[in-house]
Amino acid sequence: MTQAPATVEMIRRDRRHDDMGEIPRAWYADDPGLTAFFNAMSLAIEELEHYLLRSVRRFAETAKDTPLEPQVKDFLFQESIHSREHRRYNDQLQEQGFPAEEMTQVLRDRVKRMEARRTDLQNLALTAAIEHFTAILAHQLLDRPEHIRANGYPPLVRMWIWHGAEEVEHKSVTYDLFCMQVSGFRRYRMRIAGILAATRVMLPFLYWVTWRFLKTDGIQWRWKSWRVMLRVTLVYPGFMRRMLRDYIRWYRPGFHPWDQDDRALLFRWRDSEPGKGLT
Ligand SMILES: [Fe+2]
Ligand SMILES: [Fe+2]
Numbered sequence: 458m459t460q461a462p463a464t465v466e467m468i469r470r471d472r473r474h475d476d477m478g479e480i481p482r483a484w485y486a487d488d489p490g491l492t493a494f495f496n497a498m499s500l501a502i503e504e505l506e507h508y509l510l511r512s513v514r515r516f517a518e519t520a521k522d523t524p525l526e527p528q529v530k531d532f533l534f535q536e537s538i539h540s541r542e543h544r545r546y547n548d549q550l551q552e553q554g555f556p557a558e559e560m561t562q563v564l565r566d567r568v569k570r571m572e573a574r575r576t577d578l579q580n581l582a583l584t585a586a587i588e589h590f591t592a593i594l595a596h597q598l599l600d601r602p603e604h605i606r607a608n609g610y611p612p613l614v615r616m617w618i619w620h621g622a623e624e625v626e627h628k629s630v631t632y633d634l635f636c637m638q639v640s641g642f643r644r645y646r647m648r649i650a651g652i653l654a655a656t657r658v659m660l661p662f663l664y665w666v667t668w669r670f671l672k673t674d675g676i677q678w679r680w681k682s683w684r685v686m687l688r689v690t691l692v693y694p695g696f697m698r699r700m701l702r703d704y705i706r707w708y709r710p711g712f713h714p715w716d717q718d719d720r721a722l723l724f725r726w727r728d729s730e731p732g733k734g735l736t
Pocket of ligand 2: 536588
């Protein structure tokens with residue numbers, strides 16, 4: 458596949474997770490480590506989405522009067538709703554005594570430095586690479602939702618899976634926008650530089666924030682704090698381990714995000730939602 462299949466339309470849902478209520482301190486499997494890992498992802502996502510929005514806006518004009526124009530608009534819409542909703546979630550982490558604002562500021566400074574060092578096009582390549590991470594994580598959430606559904610706090614689980622579904626819907630937008638600007642070996646070289654930078658920023662940040670969140674309760678050095686998280690992410694359902702194969706696909710010269718056809722997963726999620734996931 459070289460572009461998004463015509464049957465996948467992006468839907469502007471403008472969901473508000475007003476049922477979030479008070480998020481339990483260990484909302485996933487009653488386990489502080491697993492909860493901290495997902496909370497770390499939520500922090501990273503909110504800040505990175507601001508960056509994605511900035512880099513896509515710089516190129517939005519280039520999509521004018523092309524089939525990508527409405528997709529870029531829908532992408533901007535979906536991502537701004539995501540960061541709004543993750544903000545509500547992350548604010549609660551701060552209220553619970555976790556250093557959410559401090560950690561966000563660290564990432565913000567890091568991203569600002571990366572952004573300033575790069576050209577607009579290099580930033581777009583990095584953006585497309587970050588979107589690859591979110592798309593392959595989303596694939597895992599849609600493919601194997603059983604564990605989180607059975608063990609997570611339902612309003613947050615719904616939010617994570619809704620976010621995942623929209624990440625799948627728009628997974629090729631930044632990639633196609635980037636490819637529109639550059640071709641040949643230069644495109645490939647920039648893609649590789651983008652994924653290496655995205656990996657370098659995101660992975661250490663996730664584990665460091667997990668560690669810092671556990672430190673808030675003074676349990677960062679206990680094996681028990683990490684055991685469940687490592688089992689769930691690396692063994693069963695093992696979504697981080699399973700993501701590795703999808704991650705590597707990016708390095709193929711002819712890669713396109715829709716090489717992995719996620720339509721069946723997406724439609725299964727829509728069917729499971731009230732109103733078929735249209736709102
Ligand atoms: Fe998002
Ligand atoms: Fe996204």
